[in-house]
Amino acid sequence: TAPVLFLSIRNDFEARLAAARAGADGYVTKPVDVLELVGVLERVLARQAEEAIRVLVVDDDLDVANHHADLLRAAGMEAAVVTEPREVMGPLVQFRPDVLLMDINMPGASGWEVVSVLRQFGPDIAYLPVVFLTSQATPMRRVRSIRVGGDAFLAKPVDPAELVNTVGARGERGRELRGLFARLNASDERFRAIMGSASEAILSTNE
Numbered sequence: 001t002a003p004v005l006f007l008s009i010r011n012d013f014e015a016r017l018a019a020a021r022a023g024a025d026g027y028v029t030k031p032v033d034v035l036e037l038v039g040v041l042e043r044v045l046a047r048q049a050e051e052a053i054r055v056l057v058v059d060d061d062l063d064v065a066n067h068h069a070d071l072l073r074a075a076g077m078e079a080a081v082v083t084e085p086r087e088v089m090g091p092l093v094q095f096r097p098d099v100l101l102m103d104i105n106m107p108g109a110s111g112w113e114v115v116s117v118l119r120q121f122g123p124d125i126a127y128l129p130v131v132f133l134t135s136q137a138t139p140m141r142r143v144r145s146i147r148v149g150g151d152a153f154l155a156k157p158v159d160p161a162e163l164v165n166t167v168g169a170r171g172e173r174g175r176e177l178r179g180l181f182a183r184l185n186a187s188d189e190r191f192r193a194i195m196g197s198a199s200e201a202i203l204s205t206n207e
Contacts, residue, residue, distance in 0.1 A: 003045075004023060004024055004025050005024065005040060005044070007028050007029075008027070008028075009030045010029070011029045026041075028040055052077050053077045053078070053098050054077070054078045054079075054080075054096065054098045054171070055072050055077050055078065055098070055099055055171060056080050056091055056092065056095055056099075056101070057082070058082045058083075058088055058101065058103060058106075059081075059082075059083065059101075059106070059133070060084070060106040060107060062081070062083050065083060065103075066081060068101060068133075068158075068163065069081050071163055072101075075164040075168065077167070080095045085108055086108055086109055088114060092128075098174040099128070099130070100115075100128060100129070100130045103133050104134040104136075104145070105134060105136070111132055111134075112144060112145065115148050115149055115150065116148050119149050128174055129151040129170035129171065129173055130149060130150050130151055131150070131151060131152040131166055132145045132150045132152070133154050133155075133156055134155065135155070137155035137156075141153075151170050151173075152170055
């Protein structure tokens with residue numbers, strides 16, 4: 001049951017396909033990029049630790065929101081509920097969800113409008129996966145959901161298994177993206193610290 005990572009000088013599709021068929025949990029090319037390796041290890045170890053996916057459920061109908069939250073909790077996830085779309089920022093910062101389960105039809109601000117606003121913030125929020133829910137699953141509504149940055153679209157009443165699988169998959173992806181941004185920020189901060197403390201000029205040349 002131990003995770004298996006493949007290291008290879010090959011970076012082509014066939015090599016990666018062979019690794020996937022062999023049950024690889026990760027694939028890293030040589031020479032090894034430390035940030036990439038750390039990212040793969042974090043993803044694999046987080047999966048092994050079975051950390052609960054955090055889901056923020058945004059729906060003006062409290063009964064429906066609690067029902068969906070209970071389904072997700074029964075599947076081993078953590079869920080918090082917001083019934084006022086205009087008050088979503090506080091729970092986003094405090095709860096730090098891995099994915100949003102967002103109703104579309106809400107008074108005051110639609111799910112589309114809420115997501116459009118969230119996409120204006122920093123990467124932690126701007127790239128947070130969103131699963132839209134609606135009782136009117138028309139093709140045009142699906143298209144608009146994609147255009148505003150939705151990652152998935154589910155029709156009410158939603159099948160419990162479909163809800164759990166869709167939200168869980170998007171949540172894992174959201175956690176990977178957050179880890180990536182954290183590593184990039186750390187790398188950028190280290191570079192700035194080195195540049196700020198350098199006592200001599202750093203020159204580059206193509207010779």
